[in-house]
Amino acid sequence: MTTIRIPTPLRPYTGGNGAVDVSGATVGEALADLTRLHPQLRAHLYDGEALRSFVNVYLNKEDVRGLQGSDTAVNADDTLMIIPSIAGGVERVVDHSALKVNQAFIIAFLLLAFVLNSLWLVVFVAAVMLLGTAVPALSLFKGVYSRVLRPAGLVKPAVTPDNPEPHRFAQGFGGVVLLAAIAALAAGATALGWALVGVVVVLAALNLFLGFCAGCFVYYQLNKLGVPGFTHSPLQQGG
């Protein structure tokens, strides 16, 4: 009979046994016999019909995935070991409410700048965006959210798994476009200047109303191309 070694936390389901002798000509049959003998094990080892993603089966110290998987032949003197994979880590999260408040302020101030024909308001927004990119803690509009709007219950947090870096890049990108707009406005190229301001308003509105972050898209494309500094790829679900 083939022996299957049982991980410590599963021994309550095998009557405390650290090893169970099973019959079967293959790894799959041996595991089926194990769960037939100890039915409570099944829920811990299987997710539906498949082994759970973190469950590895080793035949005499070799991962059966590198052999013939569940069809791998087993002999009477073989030992199978159930070894978990484990991974984890801190959660990368972004509060999308903070981003939306930031975008709303950017749009409002830039529209106001256009209506009042105020170069200084554009300079103000550019400064806020670039400072917030360089030192996120000094992000003025996000500060209004975290110190005023959220504590007052006016805006509810929407914390979801996400990478903060692409959003930071997107804001920096917007800030740089505004710098170009300021240069154009100061040089008298009024139409070009307000057109560039318009680009920032449209991109911020796309993000605010449709949830599409153009800067993040660019960031992830640069990540895909392996550009240094763009280290984060989109978050994956699961293992």
Add this chain to the structure above:
Amino acid sequence: MLILANDIHVTIRAHGAASYPNEGCGLLLGETRDGDTVALAARPLPNVWPVEAEKPERFRIDPADWLAVELEAADVGLEVVGVFHSHPDHPPVASPRDVAWAAFAGYSYLITQVVAGTAGLSRSWQLLPDRSGFVEEPVSEE
């Protein structure tokens, strides 16, 4: 309850600090005593998360390393009773990602906070049997 014996908390904290800014990880070896988990030895293991730049936020233990430690433990009459890892610049609280990628319920999941390279508080967690989340378990040192 998780009991850390033989000053292994020193080993665990040192490994977390040495791994900074990356997450450090390893296995706890010991035994179960009157319903408590007693960790008698700590085995630091490489963090084999495949993307180097993500190691400050992620860890993975190679199952081949786990197997080797499991066999080593069995040779001296011990068992793998838990997993430890560090959270650089984050609180030692099990995250949704830790839940998603945990192994079996029944292991102690010890997390050590490391701030700017200095190891701080450790807290331990048990995965609920239905894998819906972690509950904290007390930690004591003896």
